[in-house]
Amino acid sequence: MTPVRVGVFGLLGSGNLGNDGSLEAVLGYLRAEHPGAVVDALCGGPEAVTARYGIPATRLHWYRGEYRTASRAGAIAGKGLGKVVDAFRTASWVRRHDVVIVPGMGVLEATLPLRPWGFPYALFLLCASGRLFGTRVALAGVGAGPIGDRATRALVRWSARLATYRSYRDAQSRDAMRAMGVDTARDEVHPDLAFALPAPPSPGASVPAGLVCVGVMDFHGGNDDRPQAEEIHRRYLDGTTRFVRALVEEGRPVRLLTGDACDAPVVAAILDAVDSPLVTAAEAASLADLMKETAAAGTVVATRYHNLVCALKAGTPTLALSYAAKSDALMAGMGLAAYCHPAREVDPGRLLEQFRELEKNAADLRRTLAERNAATARLLEHQFTAMTAALFPKTDPAHAPTLRETP
Incomplete structure (x- = not known):
């Protein structure tokens, strides 16, 4: 039987430890619950993701200067051409997968500076390609918030609408998407995915007093x-x-x-x-x-x-x-x-x-x-159970052992 093909998507491997921690939590879930899945990534730092997590990875943007300010004509032209090329690159990548997961991150918010033609555009391409090719796209445990910029808000709203599965890391994220006109009646709220990572060991007696x-x-x-x-x-x-x-x-x-x-x-x-x-x-x-x-x-x-x-x-x-x-x-x-x-x-x-x-x-x-962490662990178990039900139908051979390589 053909193993289920799973992609992970986002600004991963780009230096943000929170984003990478969310990825690590999802990879842990996949390896534990769906060991037969073939996993790869479309991400910001493919070399770092492959080196750290051992999965094949492709660069998110064709134009390498995507997140640098473009002031010269050549850079502006490169960014513009990149938007067109990325539409085809993203569609081609999505088409090769059964499931794509966006692991956590504040992908539906604008609490930090961003432009609509940056990551919001990339996320829209992902979700639109998923709907076009029948690939199940999951926005898992993501953050959302009110967005003032009209173009960014439109891209975020349509990305959420086109996704197969959505869950949020807090209730206000779900409320924000509802306020943008997204039907959130079946969307759930769970703790941040990073809470699923292993707890650190006790440091012992070597800690400086009052650190x-x-x-x-x-x-x-x-x-x-x-x-x-x-x-x-x-x-x-x-x-x-x-x-x-x-x-x-x-x-x-x-x-x-x-x-x-x-x-x-x-x-x-x-x-x-x-x-x-x-x-x-x-x-x-x-x-x-x-x-x-x-x-x-x-x-x-x-x-x-x-x-x-x-x-x-x-x-x-x-x-x-x-x-x-x-x-x-x-x-x-x-x-x-x-x-x-x-x-x-x-x-x-x-x-x-x-x-x-x-x-x-x-x-x-x-x-x-200690009490809240114990409750959080139980809630995250439900998050992963819900993801399995939505993204991995029983007909998928996701539990069949296989080599973790892309075709």
Whole structure:
């Protein structure tokens, strides 16, 4: 019997640890529940995906400069031609598969700057090709949110409508899609896919006393904040730096975390401004690495969504520098709604007050997180069961053992 052919799609292998963590969770599900599936990827960083996960991968965009600003005529022409070529490349790739899964990620939102002809256009090509060729396309555990730009909103709305299966990582994502005119009556909400990754081991007694992990981000606001982007970034960096300096002045060791390659300049700026041996930077290459870092800390203060997921999964009391409603929803779902601080207006004094409250209640919060993590594991089991029912009909030989190679 012909094995079921499964593709995974997205900005994977491009330096964002959260995206790659969602991919890792889906690959774990496929290998456990559908070991006969033949898996490959259409993604942003094919070399990295193949090297790390051992699956064949193809570059998402024909034009290699897709995500660089095009100012010269040649670059503009290259991008334009790439849109046409990508339509045929995506259709050809989708046609070779029975199932395509978009694993988590905020693919239906605009909480960070993006252009409609970038990833929203790529996602629309995927979903339209799936409908055209009868390939089942799943948007699994994705994030969504209100979108102001008309073209981006239209592409996102049609992508969701054309998908075979949709589930969301929080209720507000489903509400946002309903507000855009998508019928969400059969769509379900489940915890973020990264919660399905293995929990980190206990760090033992080697943890520095009072260690605080501070997760930073190259934050410039959302898609509608482009005119104020630099001012937003300056306030964020200044407030975060002052908070780190205050901890160091109390003799507290601080470990800086990132979640994307683009965050490195923020780390460098804080290290330069504080200039203390008490401040160090982690070199995490995966969410598993981030979970180990957060498990070794007494407390975590973080901005990136998947930095928060890692800390919460590790059971470490966490305070969110929240840059979008998804962070607030995540913290509320894990019982830490009181520990959110706006990333757009970091107030070091108020942040320190919230941090001290977090530490004072740390023992109770660890018990709360243990309970919520157990409940989250049960909910994710239902997520994967629902995916199997929607994407792998019993007639598919998905459970038949086979070599994991593309035709």
